Amino acid sequence: MSETLETKPEDEGKRDFIFLATGAAAAAGVASFTWPLVAQMGKAADTLAAGSIEIDLSKIAEGQQLKMLWRGKPIFVRHRTPAEIAEAEAVDVSILPDPETDDARLVPGPTGELNPAYLVMIGVCTHFGCVPVGEAGDYDGWYCPCHGSHYDTSGRIRKGPAPLNMTIPPYSYTSDNVIKVG
Numbered sequence: 001m002s003e004t005l006e007t008k009p010e011d012e013g014k015r016d017f018i019f020l021a022t023g024a025a026a027a028a029g030v031a032s033f034t035w036p037l038v039a040q041m042g043k044a045a046d047t048l049a050a051g052s053i054e055i056d057l058s059k060i061a062e063g064q065q066l067k068m069l070w071r072g073k074p075i076f077v078r079h080r081t082p083a084e085i086a087e088a089e090a091v092d093v094s095i096l097p098d099p100e101t102d103d104a105r106l107v108p109g110p111t112g113e114l115n116p117a118y119l120v121m122i123g124v125c126t127h128f129g130c131v132p133v134g135e136a137g138d139y140d141g142w143y144c145p146c147h148g149s150h151y152d153t154s155g156r157i158r159k160g161p162a163p164l165n166m167t168i169p170p171y172s173y174t175s176d177n178v179i180k181v182g
């Protein structure tokens with residue numbers, strides 16, 4: 001099943017809110033919580049987050065991050081700035097706890113090219129499942145305040161107890177500006 005969801009980018013004052021579909025149901029999050037709590041947000045949210053979701057990337061301004069629920073898990077879609085992309089690409093992969101290039105964390109668009117501007121991840125810390133805070137931490141990416149894990153601008157673990165990079169969900173481009181997650 002595929003549902004097209006109306007997406008709204010975050011703004012400065014609502015950075016940690018999760019936007020859900022169509023105005024029928026919207027769930028607000030707080031700075032940090034574990035994803036099982038997200039899964040308990042209610043049947044309407046669960047229903048909307050089931051199956052596949054489509055996300056219009058053109059509605060996310062550079063430097064903003066969209067958060068949505070997919071199968072009970074938060075999905076982060078960050079429109080990275082050129083500086084964030086450069087930072088992600090400049091890392092010596094051999095020093096990483098979970099070595100992965102930035103390119104390996106992207107999915108090709110319709111023409112087969114990678115678009116490093118958009119990073120799509122399951123927004124769950126790989127330590128004990130908290131939801132990391134964006135634009136935070138020592139590596140300008142995400143910070144998990146539960147036990148102090150720092151992720152870089154590619155969502156790769158750089159410091160702290162989390163063992164792995166944040167997971168890339170299954171997704172594909174359905175056009176230049178639209179992705180389908182799931």
Ligand code: FES
Pocket residue numbers: 125126127128129130144145146147148149160161162
């Ligand atoms: S759950 Fe994120 S550091 Fe422990």
